[in-house]
Amino acid sequence: MTTIVHHFINGQGVAGKNNHLSPLYNPATGAVAGQVAFASTTEIEEAIKSAKNAFRAWSLTPSIKRARVLFKFKELLEQNIEKLAELVTKEHGKLLEDAKGSILRGIELVEFMCGIPNLLKGSYSENVGTDVDSYTVRQPLGVCVGITPFNFPVMVPIWLMIPAIACGNTFILKPSEKDPSAPLFLAELLHQAGLPAGVLNVIHGDKTAVDLLIKHPDVVAVNAIGSTPVAEYIYKTAVMHGKRAQTFGGAKNHGVVMPDAEIDRVVEAVLGAAYGSAGERCMALPVVVAVGDKVADALVKPLKKRVEALKIGPGHMSGMDMGPLVTREHLERVKSYVDLGVKEGANLIVDGRGLKVSGYENGFFMGGCLFDHVTSEMRIYREEVFGPVLCVVRVKDFESALRLVNEHEYGNGTAIFTQDGNIARRFTHEVQVGMVGVNVPIPVPVAYHSFGGWKHSVFGDVGLHAEQGVQFYTKLKTVTERWFAGEKSEAHYFMPS
Numbered sequence: 001m002t003t004i005v006h007h008f009i010n011g012q013g014v015a016g017k018n019n020h021l022s023p024l025y026n027p028a029t030g031a032v033a034g035q036v037a038f039a040s041t042t043e044i045e046e047a048i049k050s051a052k053n054a055f056r057a058w059s060l061t062p063s064i065k066r067a068r069v070l071f072k073f074k075e076l077l078e079q080n081i082e083k084l085a086e087l088v089t090k091e092h093g094k095l096l097e098d099a100k101g102s103i104l105r106g107i108e109l110v111e112f113m114c115g116i117p118n119l120l121k122g123s124y125s126e127n128v129g130t131d132v133d134s135y136t137v138r139q140p141l142g143v144c145v146g147i148t149p150f151n152f153p154v155m156v157p158i159w160l161m162i163p164a165i166a167c168g169n170t171f172i173l174k175p176s177e178k179d180p181s182a183p184l185f186l187a188e189l190l191h192q193a194g195l196p197a198g199v200l201n202v203i204h205g206d207k208t209a210v211d212l213l214i215k216h217p218d219v220v221a222v223n224a225i226g227s228t229p230v231a232e233y234i235y236k237t238a239v240m241h242g243k244r245a246q247t248f249g250g251a252k253n254h255g256v257v258m259p260d261a262e263i264d265r266v267v268e269a270v271l272g273a274a275y276g277s278a279g280e281r282c283m284a285l286p287v288v289v290a291v292g293d294k295v296a297d298a299l300v301k302p303l304k305k306r307v308e309a310l311k312i313g314p315g316h317m318s319g320m321d322m323g324p325l326v327t328r329e330h331l332e333r334v335k336s337y338v339d340l341g342v343k344e345g346a347n348l349i350v351d352g353r354g355l356k357v358s359g360y361e362n363g364f365f366m367g368g369c370l371f372d373h374v375t376s377e378m379r380i381y382r383e384e385v386f387g388p389v390l391c392v393v394r395v396k397d398f399e400s401a402l403r404l405v406n407e408h409e410y411g412n413g414t415a416i417f418t419q420d421g422n423i424a425r426r427f428t429h430e431v432q433v434g435m436v437g438v439n440v441p442i443p444v445p446v447a448y449h450s451f452g453g454w455k456h457s458v459f460g461d462v463g464l465h466a467e468q469g470v471q472f473y474t475k476l477k478t479v480t481e482r483w484f485a486g487e488k489s490e491a492h493y494f495m496p497s
Contacts, residue, residue: 003034005180007043007204008187010050011197017042022177022206027093027324028314030362036180039203044212047201051143051170052218054198059140059168063117066166072193074110077103080189084154084182089315091179092153093324093364094277096315099154105444106158109465112447116166119470129496132482138474140168141244145213147224147234148183150176150326151280157183159451160223163469165190165199169221173202174213178326180204214238214245221245221473223464225282227384228410228456235459246460246472250384251282251412251453255441256289256401256427257299258418265439266417267302273415273441274390275310275368278322279334282457283413283435283442286385287374288392289401296394300349300372303390307350307368313357322388324364331364334387338369341380341391346371352388376404384410398423406432412453415441434458 004021007014016037024034039047058066077084085099092099113119122136146160153175161171175183187202203209214222214237222238224231228249238245255273257266273285290296315323325331335353342348352367366388374381374391381391395401405414415437416427424438434453437443445451445466452463462468 002032005034005036005184005204007037007039007047008184008191008200008202009043009047010201011191014043014046016040016204024091024178024180025327025364026090027326027364028316028360030328030364033090034181036177036204038177038205039209041212044203044205044209047172047203048143048213048216048218050198050201051172054196055140055142055170058165058170058196058199061168063120063166063168066168067114067116069190069194070110070114070116070162070166073190073195074107074114076189076193077107077110080185084185086316087182087185088153088179089323091181092150092326093315094280095320095323098277098323099315102152102155105447106155109158109447110162112465113162113166116470119467120167120474128480129482132480134478134480136476136478138167138470139477140474142169142220143172143218144169144221144223144473145172145174145219147174147210147213147222147226148176149226150178151277151282153179153182154186156225157186159464160225161200163465164221164223164473165195167470167473169473170199171201172213172219173200174205174209175202177204177206210234211237214243215241217241219243223247223472231459232456244472246462246464247458248282248452248464249457249459250410251284251457252287252382252384252408252410253283253285253413253415254287254289254405254408255285255414256291256398256405256416257295258291258398258416258420258423259295260419261295261417262419263295263298263302267299267306269417269439269441270299270303270390271306275307275322275388278325278366279388280326280330280386283444284386285415285441286390287381288390289404290392290394291398291401292396293394296372296392300370300392303370303392304349307352307370307390310368312355312365312367314360314363322368324360325366325387326364328364330386331366334366334385334389337380337383337385337387338389341371341374341378341389344378344380345373346375346378346380346391347373376407382408398426402427402430406430409456410453411455412457413437413443415439415443434463
């Protein structure tokens, strides 16, 4: 019997009513592994109504009690990490260890948000005027919506929904329809942890569901992660309909390699950053900027050998370096970019397009690809490929490297490899990118520092999680108060000071 992934509304599983089912694939085998029910308008309305009805009681729940639910949720995540990782690997394809690592990063955010009583503390000023005091408080917004991508089906939903819930909001999650089982299980675990019915709802669907959610009058805030065109569309549509919104889009992260860098260490760092998770992450490192031909030659030779030797197979097999891509459509899209790179004149050093994994010939596998002599005019450089494709760009000096990074339309993440503190300081100060690594290839901030890029990688004013996440999911209220002790008062017709 085919497994059908349903919705989670008002504290319980809800079967889809409109018979709109979409297939779920096992990327390692290419076979249909189940189906996901797409929500009808009725089910989406039910989820919004449930969240709206639950908001008042949850917003008035003391923050310490909300934190206790998160503490219990953290325990349940740790107890179920194996099951969650298996769900991710089965539907997404990434290696089990990679899935576990991403879940642990989600758990770190839950740990941080357990401190919500402290994070919500306001400020107090005594005697701002004669016998007048002033203080600030942060209060929740209402019904919030999160729209998450396929590449991190546990970590990213946690990043979006847990700060919202911790702040006293209610939440509707619309995860990717490509790997929906793990996000649904998260909702069940939160319910087990004591989250009241209606505080978190999960519905599945496509653009129709997204449009209904981001335009609905009862939704007050929207958070989303996806490609830049999708992120821009969601942001503009949500704002146009009066929502608070922040959305995170595409990336083309550069790793600048200086002549004094330790090449052996750089090779290891670049391999993991470019080919880990099959390149399907917004903080991957798909571009190496080699400062000087000597550096480029020293990098390309060992990279070629190591990329050709990548161990590629099903995510559940131990000892693999890379699993399959998420869908056949995405596999063909990535291959088409490699075709394009060759046509544009880049030198394809390693070609992984023809890879077949024995016993898994129908899986969505692709070998690692390595390009040299890529230029800034090429689409293979300018556009986000989101696959196991690494481009080496050669420049003459540091100034050229910095200019190259700064002129790119995306500004999500970047890294520099050097032993020169002065060069590293210049780079971190002058580069126009939101997340910067120094000898760190994937500079994803820890949970108590905010995540977010610049330029066309983000739409909105603040980053994800940490203090900025609390700012996004709350509104600031300033109270100025005066208590009279029986003295006589009189009208004033001028600006108080």
